[in-house]
Amino acid sequence: MSSHLINLTGLRPNRRQLMAGIGAGGLMLATQGRVFAAGAENVIKVGFVSPRTGALSGFGQTDGYVLDLARKALAKGLAIGGKTYEVQIIDVDTQSDPSRASQLAKSLINSDQVDLILAVSTPETINPVADACEAAGVPCLSTVMPWEAWYFGRGAKPGEPSPFKWTYHFGFGVGEFHKTYVSQWNLLETNKKVGVLYPNDADGNAVRANLAPLLAKDGFTIVDPGPYEDGTTDYSAQIAQFKKEKIEIFSSFPIPPDFAAFWRQAAQQGLRRQLKICQVAKTGLFPDGIEALGNIGFNISSAAYWHKTFPYTSTLTGVTGPELADGYEAASGKQWTQQLGATLSLLDAGVSALQASTDPKNKAEVAKAIGSLKTTTIGGKVDFGSGPVPNVSPGPIIGTQWVKAPAGSKFKLDYVVTENVTDPNVPVGAKLLPLNG
Missing domain, CATH: 3.40.50.2300 (Response regulator)
Known part of the structure; x- marks a missing residue:
């Protein structure tokens, strides 16, 4: 061992x-x-x-x-x-x-x-x-x-x-994600259509069964193409459905390599342009993964189970x-x-x-x-x-966003807190920016 x-x-x-x-x-x-x-x-x-x-x-x-x-x-x-x-x-x-x-x-x-x-x-x-x-x-x-x-x-x-x-x-848990996502998504004006990409794994199945119904009760329309297997490399069918349904919010719980593949295809096939919010969990948590996406990584929304503040x-x-x-x-x-x-x-x-x-x-x-x-x-x-x-x-999960770091920063990205409904002791540090803003 x-x-x-x-x-x-x-x-x-x-x-x-x-x-x-x-x-x-x-x-x-x-x-x-x-x-x-x-x-x-x-x-x-x-x-x-x-x-x-x-x-x-x-x-x-x-x-x-x-x-x-x-x-x-x-x-x-x-x-x-x-x-x-x-x-x-x-x-x-x-x-x-x-x-x-x-x-x-x-x-x-x-x-x-x-x-x-x-x-x-x-x-x-x-x-x-x-x-x-x-x-x-x-x-x-x-x-x-x-x-x-x-x-x-x-x-x-x-x-x-x-x-x-x-x-x-x-x-x-799902309850914290629900509170955070509703709080976060209501910071911007959208059509409340949410495209979800939930994998066929423990996280994806738990979120599909518990989170999606709660979001629907809060007035969000959930567009779910169905579960996919970890390691999937082609997301054209899901992207086509999201474009057809004119979603303006995207939410997912994938392993990091799967999100990177999906997000690059979403940019290539025109889905990213119509989105106002891209909210990811289980991926998009760490700076190197976002940085690897290049310019299409800026303004992705995340959620933090811990932040330095x-x-x-x-x-x-x-x-x-x-x-x-x-x-x-x-x-x-x-x-x-x-x-x-x-x-x-x-x-x-x-x-x-x-x-x-x-x-x-x-x-x-x-x-x-x-x-x-x-x-x-x-x-x-x-x-x-x-x-x-x-x-x-x-425990808490706090709404966050990856934004361009200010001039003179050692790093390319800044990770900012945009909402704090599950722990008001954590200070909000920035306004949520639209994905293409």
């Missing part, structure tokens, strides 16, 4: 050595001035699963930096119940493959014998990991996918008791949003992304749950602590007592 294991028992390298070691595939690290008691009972092992390579690699691009911050914050151990535990974070790359995600989770459970698994970003990553944890009786906490695709997509039934004892998820502080590392974004840009030379805060919020919440447990080496106690967790991470509130269903804590 490809993993990065941090063993906190010796001298601490500098950042350059640390990042080089991580890039090489593994590193042994220990804490200066701190000796932990020997024995597995004094070591908390946390598995961290994300897509670092493959089609979903944008979601994992910043993970190395965030994990570095977390490991440094945990370098002197974690005090729980009068005892200090060594913490090992074992992070693995799913390569954007659900089957590999499941295999890695089983290896973390059976070979590494982890006490807790944290999984982040998209159903393709999270659901197979959560299923493996549920089957093995290992606590799992996850974020960054619609909770409906996590809860109902894994077999839970509306109105019935939760079938999950070990797995928990926090973050946005979120007014919250990491409970684990103590960094603020601007500090996290600026630190990443200084270390990497790349533009900050919303995944920074999402990944750190998962680590914030996971460590808070370990601290709240009476015994972090008792899996049932850790699961119980997650189920009653109430904290505020760098991404905002996590409260499993306030969920729409058991095992779920809801």
Whole structure:
């Protein structure tokens, strides 16, 4: 298994050595001035699963930096119940493959014998990991996918008791997308005709079943050509239907390569010209993907599960949003992304749950602590007592837009907040611009 294991028992390298070691595939690290008691009972092992390579690699691009911050914050151990535990974070790359995600989770459970698994970003990553944890009786906490695709997509039934004892998820759901999209789309005058492109996957099916009807009730006409398979390369039929129906709003939940193919064809075939709003989710989240589109990437609307202007502080590392974004840009030379805060919020919440447990080496106690967790991470509130269903804590999704960066900027794009209905604490920074404005 490809993993990065941090063993906190010796001298601490500098950042350059640390990042080089991580890039090489593994590193042994220990804490200066701190000796932990020997024995597995004094070591908390946390598995961290994300897509670092493959089609979903944008979601994992910043993970190395965030994990570095977390490991440094945990370098002197974690005090729980009068005892200090060594913490090992074992992070693995799913390569954007659900089957590999499941295999890695089983290896973390059976070979590494982890006490807790944290999984982040998209159903393709999270659901197979959560299923493996549920089957093995290992606590799992996850974020960054619609909770409906996590809860109902894994077999839970509306109105019935939760079938999950070990797995928990926090973050946005269809309800947040609904509020955000209505708020965002009402900022511009349109004919309220919405062309939707929903794939035949967990995200697409959850959104089709739950979001589209809510938007229709709010007066939007939904034009849906039907589900398509991930990896589709020709969207001519869908584009022709959207043009015929004269849609002025486009909304989609595709994997990034599929949206890039569709959007280029939409520009070539004249659909882009008639649109006033292009609202995407699951893609269009990160600057490199938008930048790769060239001029047709400007003014695409997105939604942020985290933005550097979120007014919250990491409970684990103590960094603020601007500090996290600026630190990443200084270390990497790349533009900050919303995944920074999402990944750190998962680590914030996971460590808070370990601290709240009476015994972090008792899996049932850790699961119980997650189920009653109430904290505020760098991404905002996590409260499993306030969920729409058991095992779920809801979270915000904020209306945003990619615009040309002002003159003198280091980067070509600026990512601005255009509405904040799901978390009014986040400041609105710009007016929504029409796609072709």
